[in-house]
Amino acid sequence: MGFDWSFFFDRLINPGDVYLLALGRTIAMAVLAMALGLLIGIVVGFGRLSRYKPIAWLCAFYVWLVRGIPVLVLLVFFFSGLAAAGFFRFSDITILGFTIGASFQAAVIALAIHEGAYMAEIVRNGIQAVARGQIEAAKSLGMGAWMVTRRIVLPQASRVIIPPLGNDFNHMLKTTSLASVIGVQEIFLLTESMSAATFKTFELLILVSINYLLLTTIWNIVQGIIETKLRAHELDTPVRGWGQSISYYLLARPGAEDRRA
Amino acid sequence: MSTSKPLVRAEKVDKWFGRHQVLKGVSLTVEKGEVVSIIGPSGSGKSTFLRCVNQLETYQEGRLYVGDQLIGYEEQNGRLVALNNRQIVAQRRHIGMVFQQFNLFWHMTVLENIVEAPIMVLGQSREQATAKAMELLARVGLAEKAHAYPMKLSGGQQQRAAIARALAMNPELMLFDEPTSALDPETTGEVLAVIGELAKTGMTMIIVTHEMGFARQVSDRIVLMEDGMIQHEGPPEAFFGEGQSPRLKAFLSTIH
Ligand SMILES: Nc1ncnc2c1ncn2[C@@H]1O[C@H](COP(=O)(O)OP(=O)(O)OP(=O)(O)O)[C@@H](O)[C@H]1O
Ligand SMILES: [Mg+2]
Numbered sequence: 001m002g003f004d005w006s007f008f009f010d011r012l013i014n015p016g017d018v019y020l021l022a023l024g025r026t027i028a029m030a031v032l033a034m035a036l037g038l039l040i041g042i043v044v045g046f047g048r049l050s051r052y053k054p055i056a057w058l059c060a061f062y063v064w065l066v067r068g069i070p071v072l073v074l075l076v077f078f079f080s081g082l083a084a085a086g087f088f089r090f091s092d093i094t095i096l097g098f099t100i101g102a103s104f105q106a107a108v109i110a111l112a113i114h115e116g117a118y119m120a121e122i123v124r125n126g127i128q129a130v131a132r133g134q135i136e137a138a139k140s141l142g143m144g145a146w147m148v149t150r151r152i153v154l155p156q157a158s159r160v161i162i163p164p165l166g167n168d169f170n171h172m173l174k175t176t177s178l179a180s181v182i183g184v185q186e187i188f189l190l191t192e193s194m195s196a197a198t199f200k201t202f203e204l205l206i207l208v209s210i211n212y213l214l215l216t217t218i219w220n221i222v223q224g225i226i227e228t229k230l231r232a233h234e235l236d237t238p239v240r241g242w243g244q245s246i247s248y249y250l251l252a253r254p255g256a257e258d259r260r261a
Numbered sequence: 262m263s264t265s266k267p268l269v270r271a272e273k274v275d276k277w278f279g280r281h282q283v284l285k286g287v288s289l290t291v292e293k294g295e296v297v298s299i300i301g302p303s304g305s306g307k308s309t310f311l312r313c314v315n316q317l318e319t320y321q322e323g324r325l326y327v328g329d330q331l332i333g334y335e336e337q338n339g340r341l342v343a344l345n346n347r348q349i350v351a352q353r354r355h356i357g358m359v360f361q362q363f364n365l366f367w368h369m370t371v372l373e374n375i376v377e378a379p380i381m382v383l384g385q386s387r388e389q390a391t392a393k394a395m396e397l398l399a400r401v402g403l404a405e406k407a408h409a410y411p412m413k414l415s416g417g418q419q420q421r422a423a424i425a426r427a428l429a430m431n432p433e434l435m436l437f438d439e440p441t442s443a444l445d446p447e448t449t450g451e452v453l454a455v456i457g458e459l460a461k462t463g464m465t466m467i468i469v470t471h472e473m474g475f476a477r478q479v480s481d482r483i484v485l486m487e488d489g490m491i492q493h494e495g496p497p498e499a500f501f502g503e504g505q506s507p508r509l510k511a512f513l514s515t516i517h
Contacts, residue, residue, distance in 0.1 A: 134367075140356070142382045143378060151377065
């Protein structure tokens, strides 16, 4: 009984290659699912605002459907459900000597589809937040529809989209642990199998929690820097470029200077 | 006034919003270099008319020409056929518009606001566009605000920047839709001064305004619009001098 401090510190300082590989999988899964989810979200978010009703309805249906199903169910559905019905079976792919496991692929797809539904709402909200007058001003300057979207709508919408997107990524980093049920060797599954072998369940769970905390904390800092850059227009001393954004975020007291004029 | 072809020629322009007719046969010509002010009560269709000129709205009947271009349509055997988006964008390019709410792009600095369209639409180099922008900013008295974001400017400063932004496209026609209505009295003057200066340079302008004193001072002609129709038009002296029509008297009395 009791807490095995030496085991704990040993694992903390020297997690081992297997663990680092699992950590890499966790991060890769989160980043890939988020990127794919963002892509889906942009397409579906714009789709929901489409003039063509069938497209708008289809996109609304997707959002409604996916938001009503637990991620865990989606994960199992994509990995086992589709295969059981004979629709599609994920299999390992080897690219440049690097094998991407079937369960990893299924997890990325399922997580991306889940995330895409939430991103679609975030993107739609961001686009709708762009004031009509901004678009009219751009048009009156002779800008075409695509240029207005690219130069005015997307940059302004992104200011609204980035904060909730960052929060979603924070969630995503942790949600990847659910992929353990379909056998993706990420840090949570590894923790479970190690605790089955060593019975140091308590120590290992604390270690894995510290890992998730580390990931989300690093992400919070990155997100803060990105948001500082995007809020350049409302800071008393406008920041220019990434270097200034980093130093402003790290050195200035956030909250003291960022009120609106 | 010159005898050459008018720059703007509206012939019996009709505009409906659904079942509601907002413009009822509006006919108006504006010569090159002329400054025309449109006054009239709220809801009379002043903004709608301006917005038809640069196609933020479409009209349904009549003809509206700017230069030799029929706005928004192509005439085929006496029928109007709507232009495609590309053609509409091209027609809009040389018509500048200044809005009541300024509408500066808030994610860009003042300078970035001004060089955006010259670079993206006209294909000017950044150096060329920046040089022109700085010149325009000096003209509207905002040279030292080039790198400020719109949120940090007063309303009057924002509106002067918006005027510079429109001028950067070298418009042949400038439309102003109540450019000072969102401003407090102190800053109204500075914006009117800029517009007045612009009038002296020979720019063709249509100005919707409630500032009667300004309209009288700067305009070659004043147009009174009521209920979607032009009720009265003439030089300022005739407008504010003796022998006004009863309608005009009635309107002017509501705003003084
Ligand atoms: N997008 C729209 N849809 C439906 N009706 C509209 C729309 N825009 C304007 N209208 C109506 O058209 C009429 C003319 O409006 P417009 O904005 O041109 O008036 P205005 O003369 O500019 O008034 P104001 O002095 O208040 O700006 C009004 O009755 C208004 O309610
Ligand atoms: Mg109006």
